[in-house]
Amino acid sequence: MHDISLTVNGQSYERRVESRLLLSDFLRHELGLSGTHVGCEHGVCGACTILFDGQPIRSCLTFAVQANGHSLATVEGLAKSQSELHPLQEAFWEAHGLQCGFCTAGILMTLVPFLQENPDPSENEIREAISGNLCRCTGYQHIVDAVKLAAEKMK
Numbered sequence: 294m295h296d297i298s299l300t301v302n303g304q305s306y307e308r309r310v311e312s313r314l315l316l317s318d319f320l321r322h323e324l325g326l327s328g329t330h331v332g333c334e335h336g337v338c339g340a341c342t343i344l345f346d347g348q349p350i351r352s353c354l355t356f357a358v359q360a361n362g363h364s365l366a367t368v369e370g371l372a373k374s375q376s377e378l379h380p381l382q383e384a385f386w387e388a389h390g391l392q393c394g395f396c397t398a399g400i401l402m403t404l405v406p407f408l409q410e411n412p413d414p415s416e417n418e419i420r421e422a423i424s425g426n427l428c429r430c431t432g433y434q435h436i437v438d439a440v441k442l443a444a445e446k447m448k
Contacts (some may be wrong), residue, residue: 301372339426390439
């Protein structure tokens with residue numbers, strides 16, 4: 294067992310965890326943050342993507358002990374409040390960028406730093422940015438449209 298201390302969505306946590314506990318399972322089962330989805334458990338689908346010190350990572354490939362001393366952000370931390378969505382979330386809703394929603398949290402967390410680094414992306418740049426996130430429902434065009442709309446909103 295290991296004692297860890299970390300910040301998730303601006304809130305500090307201290308927990309005792311097993312060495313083998315995956316970060317995705319820690320977030321979902323220990324902290325109750327079920328927006329981080331577990332799809333393939335091999336790092337391929339991107340559904341478990343979170344921000345680790347501001348950079349997107351696959352939480353299903355990371356152990357909870359590796360997050361000790363770090364700052365994490367999950368989809369639950371995107372909206373400013375329950376009544377005010379993040380511009381990306383608004384754009385996904387407005388442009389129909391989601392269907393079943395399983396992949397959406399991982400895509401959103403992938404796109405947050407992407408749009409910070411590239412505030413006026415081309416369609417090809419958007420498609421490259423989300424190429425590590427699998428969606429079985431949308432065909433991606435509405436997701437691309439939502440990212441373009443979000444970029445406009447964030448200007």
